[in-house]
Amino acid sequence: MTRTLFCPSRTIPAAFAIGGVLLPLSSLAADDGTATSTAMLLPEISVTANRVPTAADATGSALTIITADDLQQRQTRILSDVLREVPGVAVNRTGPMGTLTQVRIRGAEGNQTLVLIDGIEVNDPASGSEYDFANLLAGDIERVEVLRGPQSALYGSDAVGGVVNIVTRRGSGAPSLSAAVEGGSFGTWAGRATAGTGNDRYDVAVSAQGVRSTGVSVADRRLGNGEKDGYRNGTLTAKAAVRPTGTTELAVVGRYTRFDSDTDGFTGGRGAVDDGTSTTGKQAFGRVQGKAVFLDGHWEHIAGLSYGRQQRNYRDARGQTTSTYEGRKTKLDYQTNLSFATGPAAHVLTAGVEHEDDTGITRSGYSNFDRTIGSTGLVGQYKLDLFDRLTLTGSVRRDGNDLFQDATTWRGTAAYRVEDTGTKLRASYGTGVKNPTLFELYGYTATYAGNPDLKPEKGRGWDIGADQALWGKRVVADATWFNQRIRDLITGTGRTSINMPGESRVQGLEVGLTVEPVDGLTLRGSYTWTEGEDSTGAELVRRPKHLASLNANYRFLEDRANANIGVVYNGRTSDWAYDSFYNRQPVSLTPYTLVNLSGSYTLTERVEAFGRIENLTNRHYQEVWTYGAAGRAGYLGLRLAL
Structure with a gap:
């Protein structure tokens, strides 16, 4: 596991769901009902x-963990901003x-990154x-x-490139x-409110957040x-769970987002231009x-049903x-x-079946x-731990498809x-x-027609690495070499x-380094x-050859105050430029460095003041050809705990 970033906290939510998996119910029962934190130690x-x-120290894959504390220290409003600090991850946003906003892992395409929210594929x-x-x-986010x-x-x-x-x-x-409420540059206001409670028999949490x-x-x-x-x-x-006995649980989660974003048009030869267009949409999961x-406690059964619906409406300058x-x-x-032990060996056998239906609907004047x-997918895995030193896993999956070869x-x-x-x-x-x-x-536009004869892309990859702790684990260094191949890559x-x-x-x-x-x-x-x-x-476009980050966080005055500085470097990258006939050619986008400052101070037991400056040096840059980015910005806010 790569432990370069975001590992000061040794906490994990008790009902951590991923693809139908929860932590053992024995962990859920450990809450004595007195904790005020949303996570258990x-x-x-x-x-x-x-x-x-x-x-974490028994995983053979390269993995980065980000906690709620990390997000709060950086005062992260949009999650993708903190993903820029994760090794091997490139983030591209077409404007402010x-x-x-696309996330690419180890050079794979954005749609080769699987994203899950509370166990729901999104x-x-x-x-x-x-x-x-x-x-x-x-x-x-916890x-x-x-x-x-x-x-x-x-x-x-x-999941060819990875999973978030x-x-x-x-x-x-x-x-x-x-x-919490905050306001600042570019006429920005943001706020959020969260309520929750829980013990060993139930838990419930509701949150609302917004930005304008x-x-x-x-x-x-x-x-x-x-x-x-x-x-x-x-x-x-909103999420809730009930545990009628020490061995059973029923959990439910729902998430709804509504957004309205002013956008700009795109013309061959000029790229992005002002035109008064906009996009509205909603997401329900x-x-x-x-x-x-x-x-x-040795034999677990987990069954789940997930549903997601996402809609986007593209509007012209008249709002139509x-x-x-x-x-x-x-x-x-x-x-x-199924888990069991034989002498110095611990075994976990996992088997699963999944059925998924994906639907795409488009309505427009041309498509x-x-x-x-x-x-339908069948998955099996064997996990072996030996002498508390060696952990091996082997996994295999068979996917049957309506359209493609299994x-x-x-x-x-x-x-x-x-x-x-x-x-x-x-190694993996x-x-x-x-x-x-x-x-x-199947899609089409005035200049594009789908190709029903396309074959699935096929990938393979390996990595090998080492983590080294020194000075009583106050220093942790890691390095990973990776190699990936993709056949039948689909391109327009x-x-x-x-x-x-x-x-x-x-x-x-x-390469990563953490020092305390x-x-x-x-x-x-x-x-x-x-x-x-x-x-x-x-060269693959929008994959910078060099990415780097540095973050320093300092808690002082008996933990009443916190100061954070983050620096992100994005090296030269290539992108596509289009002429007036929409023929494309590669162009080079200049490298850029972003510096962000944030700080907070606890005024009373229940009130905290915070502020931040984004893009301190007022760097002007493009992540996508002809699309701009916000300059220097400042924000102030208050957090309340009742």
Whole structure:
């Protein structure tokens, strides 16, 4: 496991769900009802890496964990902003807050990253099977795990590059209410409120958060675009669980987002230009899950039903809807885990079955279709721990598809720990598959027609790395070398999409360092070098060769005050530029460095003041050709606990 970033807290929510998996009910029963935190003090555990709870130092995959404390220290409003500090992750946003935001892991495409929120797959079938991070507010998030490398053996299609698993807060302890409000640059106001309670028999939490801003121009203002483009977002989350006995649980979660984003047009030859267009949309996600444990906690059964619906309405300058895209995803899943020990060995056998239906609907003057693709996956995994030093896993998955040839994927990992020296060696190898999107198969515009003969993309990749703890674990260093290959890569040719012959190749190095020189001060740095090219030898666009970050956080005055500085470097990257006939050619985007400052001070037991400055040096840059970004901005706010 890569522990470069975000690991000062050793907490994990008791009802941490991932793809139908929860922590053991014995963990849920540990709450004495007196805690006010939303998380319980437990050893650092990952659920994403193996679909079953696994100690972080026993995972063979490269993994970064982000906690609620990390988000609060940085005063993160949009989750994608903190993902820029994760090794191997590139974030691209087409303008300021609220515009299309893509996350790429280790050079894979944005739609090759599987995203889960509270166990619900949120990749949009009507938007390239990709999740747009633009509207994911961070105010209710308890924990994020970023798992890198091919994970289709565990999670199926969309997980060729990796997995981002997000878990929101649950209720805990006596009834509580907290709220925060802030305001600042670009006419921005934001707020959130959370209420929750829980004990060993039940928990419930409800949160509301929103942001409103008059914004800046989406099209780069340095190219003559002066129109301000505003953004509005409102998000509601509710989750609850009941545990009628010590061995059973029924949990439910729901999330609803409504957004309105002013956008700009795009013309060949000029790129993004002011035109008064906008996008409105809504997202609704829900999951019901039941769990039962037998054989004194050794045999678990988890069954769940998830549903997601995402809709986008594109409007012209008069506010009239010109096109609508709607994606729906329904998933049924069942998983069972059997654990037992034989001498110095501990075993966990996992088996699961999942059925998923993806629907894409488009309505416009040039494109109308309503298509559904169904798939069924069978997954099995064996996890072996030996002598509390060596952990091995082997996974295999078989996916049956309505349209494509059935696919088999597999993965193996190994982690070896040397306690005397604080050393961990790890390695993983996996294969992946990514099905063509509904739009690539059937969509069309005035200049584009889908290709129903497309084949799924196939990937394989490996990594090898080491983690080293020193000075009583006040220093933790890690390094990972990775290599990935993708065959039958799907690319647009202007009028349709095709599978490219040959292999696309990506390789790179991830390095991290965490240092706690004195109590209260934590320094974290990371560097990623990535080299990627398609089968013709052309550089992959929007994949910077060099990414780096540095974060320093200091708690002082008996933890009443906190100061944080974050620096993110994004190296030179390439993108596509289009002429007046929409023929494309590569262009180079200049590197940039962002510096963010934040601080907070506890005024009373229940009131905290906070503030931050984003883009301190007022850096002007483009993450996507001709799309601009916000300049220096400042914000002040208050947090209340009732």
